[in-house]
Amino acid sequence: MFLGAAAAAAVAVVAVNALTSVGGSDRGTGGGGGASCPSSLRVAGHEYRSAGDLLREPVPGARVGKALLPGGCVDGGGSSRDGTTVTNAPEPDYTVDAFKVPGVSVDDAVLANGKIWVNEERTSLPPAVVDSRREQPCALASVSVVTGKLVNVHPKRAPKVDGDVTAPFTASLYSSDRALTGGRWQTVLVGFRVPAEGDVTGLAGMRDLLYKGKTAEVRLRCAGAKYVADSVKVAGP
Known part of the structure; x- marks a missing residue:
């Protein structure tokens, strides 16, 4: 993935994990430090495990109550100036609202x-x-201009500097635009390719999209079941 450390920190990248069964590990996404975070929550006395990262987040159904997310993230501590070991306290438990997944029993x-x-x-x-x-x-029934966050950018030509991305390249768009969600999903992550003749924002604009997290405006069309972008710009004036 062509995003330096600064870009990766600035952009909410949604990864794709190949989860084949429930109960797989879903550790915290922070790099290094040996942090160990729980991957479960409790609702009405039942234990639930994370299904991993989503490509399409459903529109929440009815609220079903409070979910308890255990704390316990510990980064292993570190050393102070005098050489003594400092152990950081684990994060406390906290609660969030839990909602029904459309088409799925709350028990599941x-x-x-x-x-x-x-x-x-x-x-x-x-x-x-x-x-x-x-x-x-x-x-898409026709060419559609949609907005979202640009992630997972893979240029065909090696960039000379950070943000030097020119067509052709492939990328993904994290979007809540109704043209993509269809009202069924709250957000979706769609992959697309930009052909060599695609109209792509310049270096400053691409840096705004990748490093500053600005909203992208992408002109999409279908090529079979795949998405093709004829232009990628910074949304707004």
């Missing part, structure tokens, strides 16, 4: 904190959860 899964959580007693993911992890196929 809930939606909380931007993730789907599946009852730990299940040995496979419910079909609706599997669907949320599938790549979004292109179903």
Whole structure:
């Protein structure tokens, strides 16, 4: 992925994990430090495990109550100036609202904190959860101008400096635009390619998109089930 450390910190990148069964590890995303964070939550006495990162986040259903997210993230501590070891205190437990996943029984899964959580007693993911992890196929009726956050940029030509991205390249767009979500999803992550003749913002604009997290305006069309972008710009004036 062509994003330096600064860009990776500035842009909310949604990764794709190949989860094949419930109960896989879902550690914190902070790099290094040996941090160990819980990957479960509790709702009404039941334990739920994270289903991993989503390509399509469902629109939340009815609120089903409070979910308890255990604390316990510990980074292993460090050393002070006098050489003594300092152990950082674990994060405390906290609660968030939990919602129904459309098409799934609350006994099987809930939606909380931007993730789907599946009852730990299940040995496979419910079909609706599997669907949320599938790549979004292109179903645009015509050329559509959509907005979102630009992530996962892979230029064909090696960039000379950070932000030096010219067509052709591939990328993904994290978007809540209705043209892409169709009202069923709250957010989606769609991959697209920009052909050599694509109209792409210049160095300053690309740096704004990658490093400052500015909103991208992308002109998308379908090529079969795939997305093609004829232009990538910074949204707004």
